[in-house]
Amino acid sequence: MSADIVLSCEGLVKRFGGITATDKVSLQLLRGARHALIGPNGAGKTTLINLFTGVLPPTAGSIRLLGKDISHLSPHQRVQRGLVRTFQINQLFDGLTPLQTLAMTVSQHLGMGATALRPLGHDPRVAKRCENLLSQFHLLEVMDHPTQQLAYGKRRLLEMAIAMACEPSVLLLDEPVAGVPAGEREELLRTVAALPADVSVLLIEHDMDLVFSFAKSMTVMVNGAVLTEGTPAEMAADARVREVYLGHGGKHG
Amino acid sequence: MLTLLFDGVAYGMLLFILSIGLAVTLGLMNFINLAHGAFAMAGGYTTVLLMQHAGLPFLLCVPLAFVFTALLGAVMEATLYRRMYNKPHLDQVLFSIGLTFMAVAGVDYFVGSTQQLVQLPEFLKGRTELWDGALGMGHYRLAIIAVCVVLTLVLQLLLVRTRFGSQLRAAVDNQRVAAGLGIDVNKVFLLTFAVGSGLAGLGGALGAEVLGLDPIFPLKFMIYFLIVVAVGGTSGLTGPLLAALLLGIADVAGKYYIPKLGAFIVYSLMIVILLWRPQGLFSRGGK
């Protein structure tokens, strides 16, 4: 069974001065998971993602990726081992075009990132992979437009496409449909649902429809600690979860 | 050695008053203002010119220098600086370098490039020796320390006890939220910039006798102000104060004990500190 755990953390703690943002969190993500992480605002979900990806150093506890302790690896090293995330607020490269962004990311993951004397895209594999990604994320028409000028919906798609270009084994999605107008959510949701089965996904989301349609398992966090875990159905029936969200202890059936 | 310490403290306090405006401007508007030294120079030249041409006494000229430079700062903030707040740091740096160049050339043209000499009133000249000469305190430096200590206390009181002070601290902490709370951020910026520039002018006036005053004053001392801010951080008064004192003492001691290396020590110390703690020695960690 333990061979099936792709990402885990053990007793993870993060303190900022007097505030405990992450309170002895232990979590396990199985291979091929479609796992949601939910909780009210301020529950510490994004902090947990930042700890997993190495953006924040933990105060205590450890993190394991594919069986190996990665607690001391830098963010880019973790990405190179297959741990990739998306951001709740788009983090794009405004000075580049979607094509250039993806081509550079793909080159990096084909091991050519440091090539300084051959042009971007000289390897035909790069262009092929870019074409696939651009097509999959409906960015073909805008591939040469400066990222700065893209519409919000396209930017969100690019955000996702960049993560996919990194060939992730474990994908951490931080509120992927945040701010996306209702009409464009479908496109994004379909892409999330179409992710390869062997990619393990941890999804932070507030949109309960997305959570219930996508997730096979869930973790609920409150005040930096894990409240409970289980299947979506179990969570929906759990009085404590309802209380945390609705604050009225089970009144709303 | 005690005398060196004394001189270093005087120098450090002066640097603090000169630099605090820069620290607050950077912390508040996230604006790298390399023209700060030009305001200091303005204060110095105001004092000198008022003394020479209007015959006003030194003790009157110093506060006048503050007022004049503060007004100058207010005008410049409202007309020019305000347009630069949201521009990239590179643009701000070049903009303020441009202003500095204009100030330097302008002063050179109108006043000439010779060192300006300040005639101190009689009671500020002279020196007191303590403990058989182990501690020699120039009266002027003593006065500088006194004035700067008072100013520091006043600033601290302003920041902590007044409403404006809490508005300022709120705006430094988080501009958007402060504006959302109804704080008139524009007014805070204007007043802060004016006072910061005024303090620079005051420092320039006080320091003219100790540091020298000529058109290239801003270029010579810019790095010192920047060191105080970079090492001391921009969140509060204590950081820049300690950094300024450290800098003052290090510079005076360095130049005395190893004159061959001169300012080398100060620059190296700065680089080492910034490499060790890029956010500054005393800051909470942030910008």
Next chain:
Amino acid sequence: MNRSALSLSLAAKPRWWEFALWAFLLSLPLLLPTHALLISEITVIALFAMSLDLILGYSGILSLGHAAFFGMGAYSAALFAKHINPDPLLGLAVATSVTALLGAICSLGILRGSDLTRLMVTLGVALILQELANKLDFITGGADGLQGVVVGPVLGQFEFDLMGQTAAWYTLSTTLAVFLLLRQVVVSPFGFSLQAIRDNVLRAQAIGIPVHARLIAAYTLAAALAGMAGGLQAQTTGFASLDVFGFDRSADVLLMLVIGGTGWLWGGIVGAVVFKSLHSIISAWTPQYWTFWLGLFLVLLMLVGRARLIRPWTWGRRA
């Protein structure tokens, strides 16, 4: 070839006007033989500005002390020619290598910290080197500078003539070689990763780019090229003085690059030409007050907005 491949390969190709411009530049010593020394001077500065573009325009690092490397190159080349071997290409190689080493060391200082920290560290290094050059006057000639640097013929054949023809060809061909190199670098995956770091360092890390390693490499290369420019300066003028490390020089090159436009490689060349021309014209009117007009120009340029300088039709409009 799919659309992506087509687009990428088109972007990497040099434009026709780049060939035309270089052909024009290379013909200048023939067209304006009496100005050969000026051509040399501008070319050297253009090379210096191009090297700054690599770290400022492409990597987003604010430096107020790039002259540290220019100066190191100048003094290295001058001392090498004076005491070891007068061959210019050898001297240039030495100057470039020494400065590359300095750049690698200094690059450790700009990896972390805010824009202000970087400004301070880069400024500090230049000031320290200037102080060192000043105090170690038994090597460097101190405030008087290093005089009488006599350089041998290029490739053993082309003597440096008084008219400056050799100097002009020498500097132009070296700068062209560097331009060709940089042109390859900026359209490579490495070059694009630098731009990614410039635009969003958080995301760059999050896609697996080893940010520190890339910045160290870029900074070292830029330093080496700045050192090459300094070396060319010392070799073609015959001396090196303290102002090669000066703040003025760092500020001027920054301004030149901003005038010419950052991030498109030609900015250094365009900026150097425009800046030097303005300097000659204005200095002819008011020799002492160049600083004032320069300052005014800077203030206006920054108020109007950098990107609009080369687009006069946007001057009237609000940002």
